[in-house]
Amino acid sequence: MESCDFLDLLREGGHMPESAGVAPAEHSFEGTEGTTILAVRYRDGVLVAGDRRATMGNLVVYDRADKVLSIDDDSVMAISGSPAIAYEIARMLEMSVQYYRRSQLQKLSLDGKLRTLSRLLRQNLPMAMQGVGAVIPIYAAFDERDAMGKIFFYDLLGATFESVDFCTTGSGSSIIRGALYYLNRWGGAPLAEMDEAAALELVMKMLETAAEYDTATGGYRENAHIFPTVMRVDASGIHSIGEDELEAIFQGRIA
Amino acid sequence: MLEEPYRWVEAIRNRRDYLEDQLRGASPVVATRYRDGVLLLTTTPGPRKVFEVYNEIAFAAIGHPADIEKLRKAVIDIAHLEGFNLSASDVNLQRLVSFGIGPLVKGAFDEIFRSPFLARVLLAELDPPSGDDVFYTIDADGSFVRAGHVAAVGSEESVAAIAETLRDHAPEASLEDALESALHAWACGRMAGEREEGEEAPGAEQVVDFLKNALTDLNVEAAVLDRSVPTKSKFRLLGEDDLEPVLSAHGKA
Numbered sequence: 001m002e003s004c005d006f007l008d009l010l011r012e013g014g015h016m017p018e019s020a021g022v023a024p025a026e027h028s029f030e031g032t033e034g035t036t037i038l039a040v041r042y043r044d045g046v047l048v049a050g051d052r053r054a055t056m057g058n059l060v061v062y063d064r065a066d067k068v069l070s071i072d073d074d075s076v077m078a079i080s081g082s083p084a085i086a087y088e089i090a091r092m093l094e095m096s097v098q099y100y101r102r103s104q105l106q107k108l109s110l111d112g113k114l115r116t117l118s119r120l121l122r123q124n125l126p127m128a129m130q131g132v133g134a135v136i137p138i139y140a141a142f143d144e145r146d147a148m149g150k151i152f153f154y155d156l157l158g159a160t161f162e163s164v165d166f167c168t169t170g171s172g173s174s175i176i177r178g179a180l181y182y183l184n185r186w187g188g189a190p191l192a193e194m195d196e197a198a199a200l201e202l203v204m205k206m207l208e209t210a211a212e213y214d215t216a217t218g219g220y221r222e223n224a225h226i227f228p229t230v231m232r233v234d235a236s237g238i239h240s241i242g243e244d245e246l247e248a249i250f251q252g253r254i255a
Numbered sequence: 256m257l258e259e260p261y262r263w264v265e266a267i268r269n270r271r272d273y274l275e276d277q278l279r280g281a282s283p284v285v286a287t288r289y290r291d292g293v294l295l296l297t298t299t300p301g302p303r304k305v306f307e308v309y310n311e312i313a314f315a316a317i318g319h320p321a322d323i324e325k326l327r328k329a330v331i332d333i334a335h336l337e338g339f340n341l342s343a344s345d346v347n348l349q350r351l352v353s354f355g356i357g358p359l360v361k362g363a364f365d366e367i368f369r370s371p372f373l374a375r376v377l378l379a380e381l382d383p384p385s386g387d388d389v390f391y392t393i394d395a396d397g398s399f400v401r402a403g404h405v406a407a408v409g410s411e412e413s414v415a416a417i418a419e420t421l422r423d424h425a426p427e428a429s430l431e432d433a434l435e436s437a438l439h440a441w442a443c444g445r446m447a448g449e450r451e452e453g454e455e456a457p458g459a460e461q462v463v464d465f466l467k468n469a470l471t472d473l474n475v476e477a478a479v480l481d482r483s484v485p486t487k488s489k490f491r492l493l494g495e496d497d498l499e500p501v502l503s504a505h506g507k508a
Contacts, residue, residue, distance in 0.1 A: 002328065006339075009332055015340055073486060095339045098488075102307050103331050 006099035007092065007119065036172030036210040036217040037067055037078040039140050040180070041165055041192045042199035045149035045234030046140040048078050049203040051172070051211060052226055053218030063218050068229040070238055072097045075113060075141035076231045080170030085133040089120045110143050114152060114160050121158035128156050136169045140233045149233050165191050172210030172217035179209060196232070200241065201253055203230060208254060220250050266367050274395045275411065277373055281317035282473070283409025283444040284377050285417055286390055288426035289433035292489065293379045293389060293480045296437040298473040305478045307490035309334040309346050311381040313480050317408050318374030318395070326376055330356050343487070348380035352391045352399050361397025371395055375408040381480040381489050409444055416440075416447030416456075434477065434493075434501045442466040463505070470507040 003009070010016045037050040050067035053060060068078045069090045077093065079086035096116050100108040108116075117139060128134040139152045151163040166180045183202070184191045194202065204220075207228050211219030220227060227250070230241040284297040284304060295305045295315050304323070305315040308330050316323040333355045338346045356376065364371040376393040383389060390406035393399045400406075405424050407417040420440040428436070442462050450457075457465070477493040484491065 006335060009336065010339070013336060015336060091339065095335060099331070099335045102309075102335075103328060105303070105306075 004100055004104050006096040007116075009099070010092075033081060033083075033171075033216070035067075035080060036168070036170040036176070036207060036214065037080050037138055038168040038173070038176065038180075038203060038206055039078065039138050039151045039163070039166065040194075040199055040203055041149055041151060041163075042194040042196060043192070044196060045142055045232060046151055047196075047199050047203050047230060047232055048076050048138065048140045049207055049228050049230040050078050051207050051218045051228050053216060054083055055216045058215075060218075063221075063224070063226055066229050068231045070094075070231070070240075071113070071139075072101075073237050074144075074233065075110075075139065076233055076238055077117070078138045078140070078169075079135060080137075080173075081135040082133040085124055085127070086135045086137065089117070089124065089135060089137070092120055093117055110141055110145075110150070113141070114139065118154065118158040118160055121154055121156070125157060138167050138169055140231075142233050142235060142237070147235070168206075170217070172207075172214035175210050175213045176206045180206065200230065200245075201249060204228065204246065204249060204254060220254070222250070222255070263367070270364065270367070270371060271396065274371065274373065278318060278375060278395070279410045279448060281375075281409055281448075283407050283413040283417060283441060283448070284315040284317060285421070285437045285441045285444065286315070286377055286379055286406045287421060287424050287428075287433055287437055287440075288389060288404055289428050289430055289479075290426075291430065291479070291481050291483045292381050294430065294433045294437060294477065295377070295379060295479070296434065296441060296475065296477040298441065298469065299476050300473060303476060305476055305492070307478075307488065308351075308378070309338060310343055310487050311480055311489050312346070312348055312351070313379045313478060313490055314376065315379075315408070316374050316376045318372070322372045322374040323376075326356060326360070326372060326374055329359055330378070347384055348378055348391055349383070349385055349388060352378060352393060356393055357397050357399050359397075360393055360395065364396045377406055377408045379406075379480060381482055405440075407440070407444060410448045412450065413444035413448040417444040420444075430479070430497065431500055434498070435504070437477075438466065438475065438501060438505070442469065445469065467506045470502065470505055475502060 033055055035051055035053055039046055039048040048068050052064050054062040054065040068076055070076050071094050077090050097108050134156055137154055141150055143150050151167045153161050153167050165184050168177050208219055211217040227243050227246040232239045282298050286295045295313055297304050302320050306327055308314045314327055334346050360372050378391045387403040388401040390402040391399050392406050392408050404426055405421040407414045417440045420443045424436055442465050446457050446465055475498055479491050480489045481491055
């Protein structure tokens, strides 16, 4: 039987981007990096949110980067680390899922998607080890079999871990991780029982908190009309929360 | 054999006859435009014949299932490599056909000592950049034809009858009307394929009877490229809900 793997197809045709063989840099290389992302489980699924800032050392490179990317109709990937590699990985993953569905006439399972992402990260390892282009993704999907939203995160080597309630990565993550833990344990009700409105307010407040203490995380800026990216993953699929809705929440309950 | 040009021409002619003969029994595929995009319709006793290739490109074929599968895989591979290396908007039918599947099929047809692809392929693209070339049909010898409003693959007689039936098809038809006229055209095409030489074209009542009989053992397979769906992928196989009103009018429970 012929291979049904898009990555094999790329490799056969010589289209696979070179990753190995990066020489140790004589001068330390400072690449562009993305910053704070988080995913939280609530009653109906998962919310995944990311700020919009990309930095290089102490410089702000870009204030409108999208770090939460749709992969297919029921999953999203959020990235911290090098955007160049992360976008490429997201693209390969998206194409792999599409290619599988179209060529094999069935959907790739959630486990299959997780495994593909793991292989892509593993392939990037030689570069990551040189200190260039490391990517730490969060992957959120609605698992139809268990009828619930699920959050997964990875380490540099491609190991997959499932988060039960919430997950944060990026430079601002340590600032909000404790706050999320506190809220989940002593905040009255567990985070997984929140409704969508409460969950939306929570993730936006968390990103503002990260932006307050981490210079590499961009906050809400009313004058520049910059809002975080927030995606909802639930039984109906994935949905990007509109700027109007985010603006109303910022002005009503946060600012 | 190949040293003599005359024998070579004869061999090619035999090949054409063989292909036409083998494909004569196939149930044709009918494709038309409708209000929200493109409709492809055929009948099948079992295996699928209409497929998704890329976000806005659909594939249908008649012929040997294994050959159909090879060609489908080839087109999907080319489209996905293009889409990955460049962008989704660079994947278009004109290039897929003229530089991809056309030469591939022609290459197999030219190799006299090997079996050609026993298949005729129909490809459709939603709102192509070139304007009106919505459909391409690729014959088993690799030659291809473009069409704007309607297209079909089947035996020569079937295709001619379908084209005749759908000559006045309105591209602004609703899905239900388009399904009805595609199904009617399919029946005319199928009957033309089975007709003996010199026999007269069937009347409207005969077509209705034929369709009623045919639908008792065959499943209608239909798919659309629907520009009104919000997802990137516009392909949708039609389910019972979409087909039921049209099928029940022809007595299919």
